[in-house]
Amino acid sequence: MATLTQGIFKAYDIRGIIGKTLDAGIARDIGRAFGSAVRAKGEKAVVIGRDGRLSGPELAKALAEGLQSAGVDVIDLGVVATPVLYLATHVLDTQSGIMVTGSHNPPDYNGFKMVLAGEAIYGETIQALHQAIAEGRFTEGAGSYRTHDIAAAYQKRIVDDVKLARPMKIAIDCGNGVAGAFAGDLYRALGCEVIELFCDVDGNFPNHHPDPAHPENLQDLIKCLRETDAEIGLAFDGDGDRLGVVTKDGQIIYPDRQLMLFAKDVLTRHPGEQILYDVKCTRYLAPWITQSGGQPLMWKTGHSLVKAKMRETGAPLGGEMSGHVFFKDRWYGFDDGMYAGARMLELLSREKDPSALLNALPQSVSTPELQLKLEDGESFPLIAKLQAEAKFPGSDQTISIDGLRVEYPDGFGLARSSNTTPVIVMRFEAESQQALERIQGEFKRVILDAKPDAVMPY
Numbered sequence: 001m002a003t004l005t006q007g008i009f010k011a012y013d014i015r016g017i018i019g020k021t022l023d024a025g026i027a028r029d030i031g032r033a034f035g036s037a038v039r040a041k042g043e044k045a046v047v048i049g050r051d052g053r054l055s056g057p058e059l060a061k062a063l064a065e066g067l068q069s070a071g072v073d074v075i076d077l078g079v080v081a082t083p084v085l086y087l088a089t090h091v092l093d094t095q096s097g098i099m100v101t102g103s104h105n106p107p108d109y110n111g112f113k114m115v116l117a118g119e120a121i122y123g124e125t126i127q128a129l130h131q132a133i134a135e136g137r138f139t140e141g142a143g144s145y146r147t148h149d150i151a152a153a154y155q156k157r158i159v160d161d162v163k164l165a166r167p168m169k170i171a172i173d174c175g176n177g178v179a180g181a182f183a184g185d186l187y188r189a190l191g192c193e194v195i196e197l198f199c200d201v202d203g204n205f206p207n208h209h210p211d212p213a214h215p216e217n218l219q220d221l222i223k224c225l226r227e228t229d230a231e232i233g234l235a236f237d238g239d240g241d242r243l244g245v246v247t248k249d250g251q252i253i254y255p256d257r258q259l260m261l262f263a264k265d266v267l268t269r270h271p272g273e274q275i276l277y278d279v280k281c282t283r284y285l286a287p288w289i290t291q292s293g294g295q296p297l298m299w300k301t302g303h304s305l306v307k308a309k310m311r312e313t314g315a316p317l318g319g320e321m322s323g324h325v326f327f328k329d330r331w332y333g334f335d336d337g338m339y340a341g342a343r344m345l346e347l348l349s350r351e352k353d354p355s356a357l358l359n360a361l362p363q364s365v366s367t368p369e370l371q372l373k374l375e376d377g378e379s380f381p382l383i384a385k386l387q388a389e390a391k392f393p394g395s396d397q398t399i400s401i402d403g404l405r406v407e408y409p410d411g412f413g414l415a416r417s418s419n420t421t422p423v424i425v426m427r428f429e430a431e432s433q434q435a436l437e438r439i440q441g442e443f444k445r446v447i448l449d450a451k452p453d454a455v456m457p458y
Contacts, residue, residue, distance in 0.1 A: 002026055007376075008111070009130045011419030012122045012304040015102065015111035018055045022110060024062035030112060031066020031098075033132040036139040037125075038072050038096045041117040047092055047148075049077035049085040050100035051178040051239045052201035055110045060100045063112075064145060067098075071141015075148050079201065081178050081240025082113055083336030084154050089115050090332050091153065101178075101239040104211035107204055113239075119311075120334075122304035151182065159189045161330055162342040164349040171230040172341075173197040173221040175210030179240035183338050187234075190342060195230050197221060210237050212244025213322050215252060215368060222250040232354050234341040241303070242323030243337035245344060247355035256281035257361045258340075259319040260288045261347055266317045266329045267294045276310055276318035276326075278302075279402045280369070280427050283412050284362040300402035302419055303335055321369075321427070364411070365436050366429035370457040372415075372447070379417040379424050382451055386415065390446035406442070410435045413443045426457065 002023040008016035014030065016022030038046055046067050050056035056079070064074045077088055082099045089097040095118040102109040114121050132138065170192050174180035180199030187194050197220055198207045208217045212235035221233040225248050235244035245253040256277065263275045267289075275294045277285055278301040286296035299309050299318075303326075306318045310326055310333055318326040324335040331339060348354035374382070383403050392398065392406045399405040403416025403424075411430025418425050426443065430436035440458055447454050 004029065004130075004133060006130050009126050011126075012120070012302050013111055013113045014126065015105060015109060015420065018108055018110055022059075024058050027059040027062040028066040029133045030129065031063040032070045032138040033129040034098060034114060034116070035067040035070025035072040035143070036132060036137065037116055037129065039070065039139045041096075043094065043096050043117055045073040045075060045094035045096070047075045047077060047085060047088040047094055047097040048100065049080040049088070049097070051081070051102070052079060052176070052181075052203050053102050053107065053110050054203040056100050056203070059110055063098060063100060068143035068145060069141070070139045070143070072143040074143060074145045076145065077148055077150055079178060079181060080150070081182055081338065083241050083334060083339065084150060084182065086115065086334040086336070087154050087157065087332070088148075088150050089118070092148065092150075099239065103239050104209065104237045120304040120307045122302065122308070154182070155186050155189055158186060158339055158342050162190060162346050164191050164346055166349050167191045167193065168232070168345060168349055169193040169195075169230050170345065171195040171197065171221060171224045171228065171233045172199065173218070173224075173233065173235040174199045175208055175217065175236070175238065176200060176202040176205050177210035177236060177238035177240065179236035179338060182240065183234075183236060183341070186338055186342065187345070190345065192345065195224060195228055197224060205238075212237060212242060213369065218244055218246055218252055221246050226250060232345075232348060234344070236337045237323065240337050241335045243325060243340045243344070244323060245358070247358050249355055249359070251355070251359055253358045253361070254321065255319055255323045255325065256285055256321050257358070257363060258325065258344065259285060260361050261358075262317055262319070262325065262327075262340075262343065263289050263294060264292045265347055266327070267292045269329060270316040274313050274315040276306055276313070276315045278306065278320040279399065279405050279414060279416060280321035280425070281319075282363065282366065282429055283407065284364070288362065298399065298401065301416065307333065364429055364431050365433055367427055367436070367458070370426040372424040372426060372454060372457055374422050374424065376422045379422055382447075383415065383417050383424065385450050386446055389450070392442055392446070406439075408435075408439060411439050413439045415443060415447070
């Protein structure tokens with residue numbers, strides 16, 4: 001039996017290893033604590049769903065029991081993508097939901113993404129659940145349980161909203177994640193011919209990891225585009241809330257460049273509004289947003305943090321380098337990889353050569369996310385030390401809203417603490433390979449000054 005540890009209560013969700021830090025007993029307690037929090041908000045029902053992980057049925061059953069014993073009515077959607085659960089909190093008679101998902105973590109992980117009274121919870125609100133369990137502070141009751149199939153309503157909502165200018169032939173790669181149960185049908189309903197890769201839901205992920213942020217996971221899709229007459233490729237993560245895009249000629253269009261197309265379109269309906277993006281995004285994004293008639297706003301990384309900032313600013317669009325795209329324009333403001341894919345196809349269907357449009361978006365030499373691996377508890381103090389002491393001669397400005405982003409006339413470097421694992425995430429971009437290496441050298445210098453035994457990822 002797993003014992004409850006504070007370590008599974010992360011910044012934006014709860015995540016643990018099945019049998020070690022997470023099991024049915026802990027899931028039941030999380031249900032009791034969350035149900036109590038729901039009742040404290042004056043709510044009475046919670047929707048739950050689960051992705052395709054093998055531990056999902058057992059955890060979801062225990063979660064439902066915990067919620068019911070706290071006096072909350074449970075509406076169980078069964079196997080769904082995370083954004084399908086988010087939609088349910090908007091269209092069913094409840095504002096709260098819990099998704100049982102390990103997202104893109106390895107197969108032996110699972111966890112919970114939570115919406116409480118209409119807000120994606122993070123930080124202290126998640127820690128308060130741990131506190132409630134530790135102290136045994138739960139409401140008591142006997143909630144009801146029912147199942148609900150929302151797949152058709154989800155598809156109809158998107159098909160009613162998104163219109164393609166012409167039929168397209170596309171390839172999709174779901175990496176055996178839960179998006180495979182929805183994406184093919186959705187894009188066919190929009191008028192596409194769809195080549196499906198790894199769309200059977202399998203929690204062992206036998207083909208490749210369901211995480212489109214890493215180039216190695218997109219190689220099958222790139223090969224498919226090369227060998228078939230599909231025009232464009234879409235890829236999804238394990239729970240369907242993130243999107244990857246690949247062009248006909250095998251170029252990966254990272255989310256910060258996808259956001260350029262989306263921003264240009266959204267700003268035609270919301271001129272002068274703010275467009276949110278996280279600290280990892282390209283420095284070409286801000287001038288692009290400005291030229292398109294919007295106000296660029298850089299913000300912290302993390303889907304819950306971006307959603308909260310969008311609510312605060314009223315921004316019609318937000319996005320993260322990891323692939324979360326948040327449309328408030330024509331949608332509800334939550335991240336949905338399949339809906340973002342539909343919006344992408346809507347824009348690309350107006351083009352004779354969609355790949356040419358995507359490849360023409362401004363870009364420079366850049367690295368993918370690099371990870372400096374540390375021991376538990378080391379990353380935040382190291383970043384704090386760098387923020388206080390590190391000097392970067394020749395830089396234009398240092399942005400410290402989330403870690404350290406140092407802007408130079410010819411590029412930028414970023415180092416920030418991951419909120420989910422004990423690593424410092426690094427990313428670099430510059431106008432030439434030489435400039436990129438110079439900026440990487442500056443970061444290497446200050447990190448090794450602060451921590452001489454650090455093993456740099458480059």
